[in-house]
Amino acid sequence: MGLFDRLRGTDDPRVAFLGIDGVPYDLVAENPETFPNLTEIAAAGSAGAIDSIVPPESSACWPALTTGANPGETGVYGFQDRETGSYDTYVPMGRDVQRERVWDRVTDEGRNASVFNVPVTFPPQRNVQRMVSGFLSPGVDKAAHPEELRKRLDESGYRIDVNAKLGHRDDKADFLEHAHTTLDRRQEAFRHYIEADDWDLFFGVYMTTDRVNHFLWEDYATGGRYREEFLAFYSRLDECIGEIREELPQDATLVVAADHGFTTLDYEVHCNEWLEREGWLSYADDDHAELSDIDDDTRAYAFVPGRFYVNLEGREPRGSVPESEYEDVRAELRADLKALEGPNGRPVVNRVVEKETAFRGDHDAIAPDLVAIPNDGFDLKAGFKGSHDAVFDDSGPRNGMHTFDGPALFVDEPGIPIDDADLLDVAPTILELMDIDFERTAFDGASLLP
Numbered sequence: 045m046g047l048f049d050r051l052r053g054t055d056d057p058r059v060a061f062l063g064i065d066g067v068p069y070d071l072v073a074e075n076p077e078t079f080p081n082l083t084e085i086a087a088a089g090s091a092g093a094i095d096s097i098v099p100p101e102s103s104a105c106w107p108a109l110t111t112g113a114n115p116g117e118t119g120v121y122g123f124q125d126r127e128t129g130s131y132d133t134y135v136p137m138g139r140d141v142q143r144e145r146v147w148d149r150v151t152d153e154g155r156n157a158s159v160f161n162v163p164v165t166f167p168p169q170r171n172v173q174r175m176v177s178g179f180l181s182p183g184v185d186k187a188a189h190p191e192e193l194r195k196r197l198d199e200s201g202y203r204i205d206v207n208a209k210l211g212h213r214d215d216k217a218d219f220l221e222h223a224h225t226t227l228d229r230r231q232e233a234f235r236h237y238i239e240a241d242d243w244d245l246f247f248g249v250y251m252t253t254d255r256v257n258h259f260l261w262e263d264y265a266t267g268g269r270y271r272e273e274f275l276a277f278y279s280r281l282d283e284c285i286g287e288i289r290e291e292l293p294q295d296a297t298l299v300v301a302a303d304h305g306f307t308t309l310d311y312e313v314h315c316n317e318w319l320e321r322e323g324w325l326s327y328a329d330d331d332h333a334e335l336s337d338i339d340d341d342t343r344a345y346a347f348v349p350g351r352f353y354v355n356l357e358g359r360e361p362r363g364s365v366p367e368s369e370y371e372d373v374r375a376e377l378r379a380d381l382k383a384l385e386g387p388n389g390r391p392v393v394n395r396v397v398e399k400e401t402a403f404r405g406d407h408d409a410i411a412p413d414l415v416a417i418p419n420d421g422f423d424l425k426a427g428f429k430g431s432h433d434a435v436f437d438d439s440g441p442r443n444g445m446h447t448f449d450g451p452a453l454f455v456d457e458p459g460i461p462i463d464d465a466d467l468l469d470v471a472p473t474i475l476e477l478m479d480i481d482f483e484r485t486a487f488d489g490a491s492l493l494p
Contacts, residue, residue, distance in 0.1 A: 056155065056244065058296040059474050062234075062285060063109075063162070063249030065102060066257050068305035069093035069452035071264075071278070078279050081286030082300065082454055091454040092462035094469070096304040098402040098415045099349050100448045102179065102254060103136060105303035105467060106163040110247075111143040112471035112487035116405030118143050120164060121412065124347060128409050131336045131361060135180065138165040142407050146471040147172055147245055153480055155244035158237050161204065161230065162249050173243060176233075179205060179251055196236070202229045206252045211259035212441040219259060220273055224280065226252050231284045238291055244478065246296075250281060257306045261444025265308045289456065297477050298456040301470055305450035309443050310421035311386055311436045315346035316428050318435045322380060334428050340364050344377050349446070350393075350424035351412035352377060374398075374413055381416050387436050392422045404488070417448055460492050 069092060076083040085091060097108045097115070099122060107118040115121045119142040124133050134140075141164060147157035148171070156173040159165065163179035168189040176197060181187035181204050188194035203226040210219035227250065234248050256277050263270040289298050319325035328339040338345060340362050342355045354373055357363035365373050384392040393416045403411040418424050423445040453462055453470070457477070468489025475482055476491040484490065 055295065057478055058244050058246075058293070059299060059477050060238065060246040060288065060292055060296050061248070061299045061301070061474060062288065063106075063247075063251075064253050064281070064285075064300060064302050064452065065163075065249060065251045066254035066304055066306050066446065067302040067452050068307075068447070068450040069302075070450060071306075072452055075275065075278070078275050079282045081282045081289060082452075085289070085298070085300070085454045085456050089454065089456040089458050090460035090462055091452070092465070093305075093450045094301075094453045094462065095466040096446075096448045096451050097467050098397050098417065098448065099351060100304035100446045101349050102163050102303055102446075106178075106249075107136075107141045107143075109301070109303055109467050109470050110145045110147075110162060111141065112146070112468050112489045113143045114403055114405065114468065114488050116403030116408035116411060117488065118405075119407035119410075121403075121410065122347060122349065122351060126335075126347070126353070126410050129359070129361070131338070133335065136164060137180065138167060138169070138177065140164075146474055147247055149475060149480060149482065150245045150478065155478075155480075156242060157245040157247065158243045160234065160237075160246075160248035161251060162247065163251065174237070176202070177204075178249055197233060200229060200232055201225075202233055206255045208255055208258075211255065216259065216270055216273070220256075220270075220277065223252050223256055223277060227277075227280060227284065231287070234284075234288060235291065238288055241293060245474070250284070253278075253281065253302075257444045258442045259444070261306055262308050263443075298454075299470070299474060299477070300452070300454040302451035302453070303467065305447035306444050307420040307447050309423050309440075309445040310388070311438050312423050312425050312440055312442075313386075313392055313418070314425050314427035314435055314437065315350070315352070316426055317433075318384070319344055319346060321435065324377070324380075337428075338362065343373060346424075346426050347412065348424065348426045350416035350418060352381070352414040352416065354413045356413075378414055381414070386422060387438075390419060390421070392416075392418055392424075394419045420447065421445075455492075459494060461494065462492060465492055 072079045072082050101122045103123040107120045120136040150157045159175040161178035166177035166181040168175040174193045177187040184197045206223045206226045260274045264274045324344040326341045327333040327337045329337045378396045381393045395417050397415045399411045472487045472491040476493045
């Protein structure tokens with residue numbers, strides 16, 4: 045029991061959550077010498093691979109993990125979403141998330157939550173003990189609250205994210221140095237506030253793992269030039285997790301989870317280029333072709349990652365597909381996606397999920413009509429006319445891609461069944477570990493505690 049608990053006279057259990065963005069369970073299981081601390085948690089507690097959500101993109105995954113609700117409830121489907129009744133797009137931020145976060149429920153119980161670097165949380169909330177927003181935040185000066193936190197992070201050189209542009213270089217030395225520095229600054233902040241022992245929920249995310257995976261995964265998988273550096277980065281990450289585990293008070297349970305898995309990227313697939321070539325998509329203005337330039341003959345268009353929209357009459361401004369033809373057109377598009385083959389002759393798409401299967405809730409008006417889940421190696425991008433001159437591209441700087449299958453979950457508590465778990469189960473599990481009551485119907489997921 046920590047000092048804070050002794051002073052306040054309560055023995056309410058606490059949780060420290062560490063997010064490891066994009067880390068698959070198999071990476072840990074297959075390299076126990078690189079991950080001695082996570083391996084020990086798996087042996088002493090509970091661990092395994094879980095499922096992500098559709099689509100498995102960080103901007104959609106973190107709102108889902110932190111609310112226990114699918115994108116139809118959170119209102120966030122990806123890095124870029126479409127305005128209702130318009131072709132205009134926007135980048136979702138924290139205020140676009142339409143469901144309570146797990147830390148809001150903790151705060152509602154009169155308990156304290158410290159939240160660090162969670163994607164899609166900008167601007168920082170004022171109703172929590174302290175928060176620094178994560179991915180897509182403009183900088184610590186605007187992303188941290190209260191002032192004490194902002195000042196400390198600014199003085200310590202805290203970084204919201206690694207400089208991904210460095211990963212585009214053939215020589216990855218500067219990128220790796222920046223990744224290590226970003227991780228070390230993150231760890232310094234996490235340890236300081238863990239040791240403050242004044243929180244009930246500590247929720248922090250290591251985002252740099254996703255960045256390292258995007259640029260170095262192929263090196264790891266194939267024994268390439270930077271394989272040892274890749275494993276050295278992860279050895280340091282595991283060390284960071286071990287340090288925090290060692291410092292946690294006895295009344296706090298450690299939970300470590302990823303939001304999606306990772307695999308080697310062979311081809312980027314430019315879906316709108318494919319749609320145009322197959323006669324699904326056309327533009328009114330060939331000189332300046334964007335989503336807003338699609339014409340009345342367009343029957344479908346795509347957003348990253350693998351989100352396909354029927355250009356529906358009455359829903360889209362220049363909708364060309366009558367409601368009466370919607371199901372037939374969607375079935376035709378699904379069949380075309382399933383028939384798509386890559387340059388290597390392999391099917392691009394593993395399965396196609398309909399919106400009714402993937403999304404439920406009051407905020408599903410902007411849901412894609414179909415989501416294509418690709419086979420490993422095919423990363424489904426969007427790309428409107430002029431941005432790419434081919435459907436398949438194998439020349440980009442990234443060699444790793446997100447997967448639906450396999451994100452890691454570790455709970456430093458034995459006897460928790462994880463074999464049939466998914467991302468939506470994490471939030472209710474945290475609340476039950478903290479003895480916070482909730483309606484079972486409040487979540488799309490369920491607590492994993494037996």
